[in-house]
Amino acid sequence: MTASTDPAAQKITSVEAITEGLDSVGYIASHRIATSVFIAQNLTKPILVEGSAGVGKTELALSTANWLGLPLIRMQCYEGLDESKALYEWKYGKQLLYTQILKDKMGDTLAGTDGLDAAMEKLHGFSDLFFSEQFLEPRPLLKALRQKHGAVLLIDEIDKSDEEFEAFLLEVLSAYQVSIPEIGTISATVPPLVFLTSNNMREMGDALKRRCLHLFIPLPDEKLERRIVTSRVPGIDERLTRQLVSFVQMLREQDLKKLPSISETIDWARVLMLLNADTLDVDMVRNTLNVLLKHEQDFAAIDKSIPELTNKAKRY
Amino acid sequence: MQQTLTNFLRALRSMEIPISPAETIDAHRTVDAVGFANRTLLRDSLCVALAKSEEEVGKFDECFDKFFTREEFRDRRDEESRLPEDPVDPELIADSPLAQLLMEGSESDLAQAMERAAGASGAANIRYATQRNLFNRRMLDQMGLRQMERLIAALNRSETSAGTAAAQRLESAREYLFEQAQQYTARQFELYAQFAGEQLREEFLVKTSLSAVELRDFQRMHRIVRRMARKLATRYNRRRKHTRRGVLDVRRTLRRNMAYDGIPFETVWKDTKIEKPKIVVICDVSQSVAAAARFLLLFLYSLNEVIASLRSFAFSGRLMEISDILEHKTVEVAIPEVLEKIGFRPTDYGQAFADFDDEFMDSLDRNTTVMILGDGRTNNTDPRIDLMRRMHDRSKSVIWLNPEPEPFWGTGDSEMQRYRTFCHVATTCSTVQDLERIIDDVLKTYFRS
Numbered sequence: 001m002t003a004s005t006d007p008a009a010q011k012i013t014s015v016e017a018i019t020e021g022l023d024s025v026g027y028i029a030s031h032r033i034a035t036s037v038f039i040a041q042n043l044t045k046p047i048l049v050e051g052s053a054g055v056g057k058t059e060l061a062l063s064t065a066n067w068l069g070l071p072l073i074r075m076q077c078y079e080g081l082d083e084s085k086a087l088y089e090w091k092y093g094k095q096l097l098y099t100q101i102l103k104d105k106m107g108d109t110l111a112g113t114d115g116l117d118a119a120m121e122k123l124h125g126f127s128d129l130f131f132s133e134q135f136l137e138p139r140p141l142l143k144a145l146r147q148k149h150g151a152v153l154l155i156d157e158i159d160k161s162d163e164e165f166e167a168f169l170l171e172v173l174s175a176y177q178v179s180i181p182e183i184g185t186i187s188a189t190v191p192p193l194v195f196l197t198s199n200n201m202r203e204m205g206d207a208l209k210r211r212c213l214h215l216f217i218p219l220p221d222e223k224l225e226r227r228i229v230t231s232r233v234p235g236i237d238e239r240l241t242r243q244l245v246s247f248v249q250m251l252r253e254q255d256l257k258k259l260p261s262i263s264e265t266i267d268w269a270r271v272l273m274l275l276n277a278d279t280l281d282v283d284m285v286r287n288t289l290n291v292l293l294k295h296e297q298d299f300a301a302i303d304k305s306i307p308e309l310t311n312k313a314k315r316y
Numbered sequence: 317m318q319q320t321l322t323n324f325l326r327a328l329r330s331m332e333i334p335i336s337p338a339e340t341i342d343a344h345r346t347v348d349a350v351g352f353a354n355r356t357l358l359r360d361s362l363c364v365a366l367a368k369s370e371e372e373v374g375k376f377d378e379c380f381d382k383f384f385t386r387e388e389f390r391d392r393r394d395e396e397s398r399l400p401e402d403p404v405d406p407e408l409i410a411d412s413p414l415a416q417l418l419m420e421g422s423e424s425d426l427a428q429a430m431e432r433a434a435g436a437s438g439a440a441n442i443r444y445a446t447q448r449n450l451f452n453r454r455m456l457d458q459m460g461l462r463q464m465e466r467l468i469a470a471l472n473r474s475e476t477s478a479g480t481a482a483a484q485r486l487e488s489a490r491e492y493l494f495e496q497a498q499q500y501t502a503r504q505f506e507l508y509a510q511f512a513g514e515q516l517r518e519e520f521l522v523k524t525s526l527s528a529v530e531l532r533d534f535q536r537m538h539r540i541v542r543r544m545a546r547k548l549a550t551r552y553n554r555r556r557k558h559t560r561r562g563v564l565d566v567r568r569t570l571r572r573n574m575a576y577d578g579i580p581f582e583t584v585w586k587d588t589k590i591e592k593p594k595i596v597v598i599c600d601v602s603q604s605v606a607a608a609a610r611f612l613l614l615f616l617y618s619l620n621e622v623i624a625s626l627r628s629f630a631f632s633g634r635l636m637e638i639s640d641i642l643e644h645k646t647v648e649v650a651i652p653e654v655l656e657k658i659g660f661r662p663t664d665y666g667q668a669f670a671d672f673d674d675e676f677m678d679s680l681d682r683n684t685t686v687m688i689l690g691d692g693r694t695n696n697t698d699p700r701i702d703l704m705r706r707m708h709d710r711s712k713s714v715i716w717l718n719p720e721p722e723p724f725w726g727t728g729d730s731e732m733q734r735y736r737t738f739c740h741v742a743t744t745c746s747t748v749q750d751l752e753r754i755i756d757d758v759l760k761t762y763f764r765s
Binding site for chain 2: 213
């Protein structure tokens with residue numbers, strides 16, 4: 001890989017550069033997150049990102065692509081996803097047309113030959129176009145490998161795919177190449193930066209884990225979350241930010257079915273901004289709490305302590 | 317530096333973070349990329365490369381901090397024990413390099429010497445807490461302690477004021493050395509062996525009869541059982557669909573290719589679908605199995621964590637469904653709650669089966685496996701063999717796991733011999749190992765069909 005054709009290698013020079021770069025596109029990365037991107041680039045390894053929903057796993061890949069100016073190729077995993085949807089598919093329609101043309105031309109081409117043997121020989125002389133790259137419809141994985149200047153490949157929610165698919169990914173992830181039986185092996189011009197995200201729906205296989213760097217994104221602490229809100233919701237009042245973040249932090253200490261994560265905090269901040277709030281008050285919190293809590297039980301559990309939590313948060 | 321990294325990886329392994337040779341290479345490449353200079357960077361980089369789950373990240377951080385904190389305590393000597401006295405006459409201690417080191421060398425010299433001695437005496441091979449003194453002694457001998465002790469004795473005998481003063485200084489220095497060495501071996505032990513003893517204990521527990529396991533090992537058992545349950549689940553929970561390559565489904569192929577004028581562009585292959593295991597567990601928690609009940613429930617709890625479609629029931633006199641309790645509460649709360657609600661009363665299998673028949677018999681179908689955990693001791697009440705037969709007829713298979721050894725079956729109030737007629741499998745299951753084997757078999761039958 002040469003520096004001139006690979007923006008990733010050019011920009012990823014140190015951990016600090018990554019932190020700043022991601023900051024410039026609005027993603028506040030902790031030291032560990034930045035380090036993992038750095039190591040991923042240096043060791044040419046994919047990153048397996050884990051963490052509960054809404055902590056910014058997918059966002060990390062989007063922001064990285066945005067910062068590096070690389071195309072983002074996204075593959076959403078689901079049960080039943082197979083190679084014809086992930087890797088490549090033949091363009092059947094065109095292949096069909098091709099056979100039609102072939103049939104028409106066959107008579108002309110073989111006109112001068114005498115005997116079946118000679119005709120067969122002539123036929124074998126033509127290159128086999130039927131299974132060639134022209135009829136190949138690239139799907140996300142192949143597309144990512146064929147980008148000239150590298151790409152960011154996001155394999156989203158890998159835990160939702162089947163085990164077979166996981167095994168099938170191994171070749172792509174470790175050697176950055178794919179094998180197509182009819183054509184051969186296609187390897188990457190510039191290895192893409194690969195992010196896999198997982199919600200821990202199921203335990204990933206050891207083989208996959210071994211090939212990846214592991215990054216766990218926890219729920220952020222108060223300071224980090226304030227920075228994230230400020231960066232994501234431009235123009236928000238500083239005092240309101242402090243109050244709402246401390247409210248969310250307190251909420252996370254309660255026994256809730258689904259703890260609010262960063263994306264919920266950001267949504268809530270946006271809602272409060274729209275309502276022109278400059279400080280929290282009990283009624284407003286109660287009316288907008290459905291942005292933070294997604295379960296009826298959670299709502300009921302927290303309803304009584306809303307005034308107390310709000311007043312505590314207002315001290316900030 | 318390479319040795320340091322290798323030792324660190326060993327320390328990680330002893331903390332039960334698996335590090336394969338390939339990961340060792342990764343670790344070295346990582347260090348090549350980031351260097352040793354920046355501590356945070358090194359920690360985060362290695363963590364990203366080596367720890368593979370949230371749990372391991374925690375362990376990694378702990379291990380990293382423990383491993384790379386050697387320098388800190390050594391500096392204390394500056395304030396505490398270095399006395400503002402005249403230096404000892406160098407000629408008096410010329411015979412003992414260790415004494416020289418203690419009197420004149422810097423902290424880091426001493427640290428290095430200790431490190432070297434530790435390496436030479438194989439301190440990293442420490443396994444048990446009782447070995448600490450042994451390794452301590454070996455290390456100190458390696459550093460030349462005996463020589464120094466002879467020197468102290470000689471100085472004491474010399475009866476010159478300079479000699480006794482030097483001997484005193486050396487003695488206090490020796491104290492200091494002991495202390496440091498002890499701390500050093502203690503940390504070596506923590507790093508390399510803390511979990512070795514634990515592993516030994518776990519290996520033993522796996523083979524112990526459930527009724528003999530003590531309550532204080534409950535946490536440990538929970539870990540073992542949960543690990544086992546997870547292993548079984550990852551092995552079986554995934555393979556739901558498995559394509560039999562090579563058998564063409566002609567009907568579906570023709571249908572799918574109607575649009576292409578019947579030219580088979582897309583082929584459809586026959587595949588076998590594998591059902592999810594549907595398991596109903598009925599667990600005896602009465603007086604007669606009191607000792608084992610806690611662990612049977614523990615097992616049930618872990619199984620419930622990994623198998624989605626599991627319904628569990630517990631009984632002693634009456635029967636109740638405990639799926640909800642196991643599902644929604646933590647293990648520390650759930651098991652005592654079940655035992656309190658229903659446990660430790662006289663057994664009545666007949667009544668329990670009748671209760672099951674009333675409410676839940678309908679849920680059994682030809683895909684269900686019924687698993688009964690109990691000793692089959694009915695307290696001389698009606699065993700209700702007819703209900704047992706019904707269960708047998710309705711379900712795919714009935715498996716009875718009995719904590720008693722087979723020769724005891726049918727003795728006294730045990731109706732096991734009569735019950736076993738209606739079981740597809742009836743077997744003794746007294747240890748965790750047995751449990752694992754049996755569940756493995758059960759799941760296998762599902763995935764073969």
